[in-house]
Amino acid sequence: MKQFMLPGEPTFSYCTPTKPDTCVNALHDLEEFLEIEGPYDGVIGFSLGANFALSWMINKIQKNANRGQLPFKVGIFFSTADRLLECKETPEKSVAPWNPVEIDGIIDIPTAHIWGTADSHRANSQLASLACDEDNRSIFVHDRGHEVPISAENVIAAAKTINRAIARAQGFN
Numbered sequence: 001m002k003q004f005m006l007p008g009e010p011t012f013s014y015c016t017p018t019k020p021d022t023c024v025n026a027l028h029d030l031e032e033f034l035e036i037e038g039p040y041d042g043v044i045g046f047s048l049g050a051n052f053a054l055s056w057m058i059n060k061i062q063k064n065a066n067r068g069q070l071p072f073k074v075g076i077f078f079s080t081a082d083r084l085l086e087c088k089e090t091p092e093k094s095v096a097p098w099n100p101v102e103i104d105g106i107i108d109i110p111t112a113h114i115w116g117t118a119d120s121h122r123a124n125s126q127l128a129s130l131a132c133d134e135d136n137r138s139i140f141v142h143d144r145g146h147e148v149p150i151s152a153e154n155v156i157a158a159a160k161t162i163n164r165a166i167a168r169a170q171g172f173n
Helices: 022-035 050-066 120-129 151-169
Strands: 043-047 072-078 085-086 096-099 110-116 137-142
Touching: 022 050, 022 085, 022 096, 043 050, 050 072, 050 085, 050 120, 072 120, 072 151, 110 120, 110 151, 120 137, 137 151
Parallel strands: 043 072, 072 110, 110 137
Antiparallel strands: 085 096
């Protein structure tokens, strides 16, 4: 993203993972929005957006103790930037990375996960993909960094990965 920004240009974020209250508030905002405007066919996220959407889904599943209550049929995630976060709504509000073993395969909707081998966050993308059911997840790893693929070859491969997830959401295997 830096290549598209001016030096020192401010950026904006849904939440700051080091500030738990911002994460909990953002999750509440998303929950409220989805209750009013949802459900949606799918969710798509890049970087922190992918992290946020996946974290929200896991928190929702854990809160409801029911895997069938997500307002999305499919999820598409590019370059997940950070560990997936468990947000606790205790009076002091806390945020901590989920233990990957606790959330292995917890998201059962079809998902597409796309990241690059040169992405400094690639380990987080791989861990995030493991939170999704292995029979319903599609993965494409390109040869670039923390970005949405742009070369013709990588765009085609990413599109096939996304189409596979969408087809699964529509009942085609």
